């Protein structure tokens with residue numbers, strides 16, 4: 001019997017019984033890779049009968065030549081026909097069909113093609129271009145084989161051996177969507193089946209993204225490649241004259257571990273019966289599916305739409321000119337103009353962008369002073385990609401306005417309810433993480449969060465763990481009120497909240513509409529959330545996918561008043 005099982009906690013015991021005092025794996029350090037590597041390599045067999053690659057076969061990506069492949073730009077998704085609106089049959093909507101399929105792709109010139117799963121022909125999948133108020137229909141068709149190629153942990157809730165190995169359900173992250181089209185984690189489809197979803201797009205311009213959300217194997221399906229971008233445009237954005245067309249570049253970032261023959265390597269624990277690992281950090285950071293790509297740019301403004309689609313890794317991104325002292329001297333400023341749910345009130349100048357899994361950042365970068373230079377996008381010391389600025393001057397007619405879109409602050413007095421919700425980690429006596437919960441509750445327990453439709457609530461997210469967790473709520477957009485350090489032990493033992501620091505307002509680049517919030521270690525992070533759009537059952541969860549899969553996810557329900 002795997003050791004993890006003997007330490008499952010009953011809801012009654014959690015979370016009082018255990019407080020995590022173990023120094024947890026460092027969020028973005030490459031050192032973590034080595035840590036995880038030492039725990040693995042136990043000839044795990046995949047569902048499809050192949051042997052899981054071990055770390056002995058992992059490549060060191062720094063041995064590869066950098067900047068030999070152009071940055072891939074995703075194809076724009078195309079509607080194939082018009083079909084009837086789900087409840088207004090006279091209304092015809094653009095209909096898209098997206099095949100979820102196996103594929104292979106070159107991640108780097110000098111690597112063999114990598115086996116992946118993708119929406120459409122390659123990963124990231126096709127980019128949707130839509131307009132606010134103009135709904136679309138998408139049929140997500142599962143055309144995958146019946147066996148998985150990454151290590152399923154059958155002890156995880158929802159992934160028991162009785163379930164089909166290959167299941168998918170697509171979720172449009174950040175969208176205001178009715179429950180039946182939201183990709184509820186239990187609404188999965190097996191190969192040969194499909195789901196027709198309606199996205200009304202009744203929301204402000206923003207970069208959303210779609211990804212798999214299948215209960216218990218979400219981390220594996222996303223790691224296999226099931227991600228893509230979804231833009232909503234509107235007239236407010238149009239009027240700003242921001243860089244557009246070929247001057248607007250999506251940057252989908254995720255990290256992977258790769259074998260020497262170029263295949264995806266998903267780490268496993270030392271226990272072959274229970275291969276789940278609490279976090280995954282790849283030593284190769286990919287941009288739009290390529291390792292170390294380059295992009296030729298003109299000396300002018302560009303708009304970069306950054307998405308952190310990693311399973312676990314937080315990024316600290318900066319731009320630097322390629323000279324030797326780049327980090328010290330050559331750092332290039334950027335302006336953040338938008339966050340998860342759209343434009344900020346005004347541009348925020350940044351040297352380093354911190355972005356957690358699930359979050360998006362809308363950036364304007366000006367290359368006009370860098371004629372003929374090579375600019376690196378760095379994550380700490382890792383060179384993610386290179387911009388090659390051409391040497392001849394160009395005319396740039398785009399603008400970077402000083403005010404973008406007003407964001408009306410929601411007064412706290414508007415909240416009809418405040419909920420205190422804890423983020424919980426459970427460890428074995430050996431200090432190995434075995435389970436993560438929200439508010440001490442398993443996925444299958446009765447729904448406890450039932451906000452009333454069209455009311456506003458404050459959610460106080462209390463994090464006693466040593467990790468920062470990016471918490472995401474489906475359906476809604478919210479504002480961050482503050483983060484405040486508290487003393488976890490007093491809460492653990494006496495249920496007393498003792499704040500040990502001032503309430504810190506959100507960073508300027510978080511002071512817009514968000515759908516994912518970093519809840520930092522040993523803070524209470526407060527968000528204020530209007531529950532509008534639809535009633536029904538949704539989910540909220542940690543966007544570290546390893547946490548989410550091992551139950552750091554809960555249903556919630558927006559209920560009709562009365």
Ligand code: C2O
Nearest residue numbers: 171173358472541
């Ligand atoms: Cu990005 Cu529940 O998802």
Ligand code: CU
Nearest residue numbers: 469542544547
């Ligand atoms: Cu988490």
